[in-house]
Amino acid sequence: MTSGPFRGVAFDLDGTLLRSDHSISQEMRSLCATLAGQGLLVTLISSRPPRSVEQIVRDLGLESPWAALNGAILCASGAVIDRSPLPAEAVDHILARHGRDARVSVSLYAGFDWIVRAMDRRVGIEAEIVGFSPTVEAGFAGRPVADKILLITDAGSGDGARIAEELAALGDGVAVARSKENYIEITRGDVDKGRALGFIAGSRGLSARDLVAAGDGENDAPMLARCGLPIAMRHSPPSLKAVAELIVGSNDDDSLPRAVGRVFGAMRPQRR
Template sequence: MYKLVAIDIDGTLLNDKHEITSEVKNAIQKAKALGVKIVLCTGRPLVGVQQYLSDLELREEGDYVISFNGAMVQDTFTKRVLSHLTLNYQDLKEIYHFSESAKLHMHFFDEKTLYTPNRHIGKYTVGEAYLTGAQLVFQEIENTPTDLIMSKAMLIDEPDILEAGILKIPASFHQKYHLVRSAPHYLEILNKEATKGNAVKQLAMSLGIERSEVMCIGDQENDTSMIAYAGLGVAMGNAIPEIKAKADFITASNNESGVAVAIQKYIVN
């Protein structure tokens, strides 16, 4: 019996209209009624998860959420933060200077706010603010507080421009940070230990849940670590080929309530 199900949000929980279908909601509620921990595990900031936690009734005692691609784990009932793996001001300066040299847009988050140092704000930064509901603030690096606690930074641009920029990333970045694509136009830069897989693992261990009792469902590169960790890794039908290759099961697409299909098959039935 699977005791914990970690579910990515965009492209997984949500269909392309950014909706949770009734089939997915019903399947999640049935699994929770059986005592299964349902944990939303997303690259989004906390503010971008709140509505879905409410919609799925995941704010009760014993409920948890993983945000910022594994950088933060929080108890949604008590609001207690179990883990927050962060970056600092020196990291921000280094990332910003690289973005300037590679001619890429960037933005960064603290726990609650989305900041950009770009006077000409990129459309994907605007889109991120709109999608997540995060407050967007223009913040020049030299005016940023040096005691900044940064949850993550992101390089964002058109996919071909971003891919060209990624080729210029110095080896030191790969040694110091966790770099992961969460969408064709997003490269996320996080604390070296901040991955969805590590966050799910630590939460499961703290709850006394074995790896074999964990199911993880996702669709993009940033879901790779949790798919690999899970006792049952589930790739969405719309997942990238790399995720499908690592998964134990390929479910239906996000537009076909693939999360519900997986939960019905391996938990409810």
């Protein structure tokens, strides 16, 4: 395992910092408070919309910059400090191809706004997860400057992999990644969680290699590849585990905060 000293930690949210019911365990809360109290950087880098990430940042009492929309939006002290919108032609292509496909739920994210064409079942599930409801705009008539597009398919249908492969053919103008098997995240070509990690580290005069990072999805691979100690969850896809130096258990068993606590000497190993 890579040795320290490390200067901070970056967490993905769903499937990593958050439990399966989207709550935060007391042990994770304690870890974040302890590390932040020691002056270490504790940041969140998520594919969630900014409004949802900001709620969790406030809940944890964190003061470091953080990233939403897979790194397309970076915020600090309640303000946007970096924004990377999608090329307009890419948005037009994706909406023309999938905007009327009943098998796909399309979401546009523009700054702190979340816009959908309709409140269908898949969008309803996502609204429960992130803690707020989107604005419904049939046909996306307003066509805002979009920082991210999320396509949600039915789990187990196989459509997620097919659509991700199709969109990857759009070229360097867009980055396509999956945060879940049926969640296709589309951002600008140079945007990913690794870029966000480097930006946040640099804001503190650090390198991404000075940080520990933990995640569980394909979209976390760029972040884990850039950090000093990459940690993957047990349920991560093989592609992410291949990047990791440490694999922990479930996001429901507190193995992650215990492992990170040991790295920083913030927690003692539990007695058996």
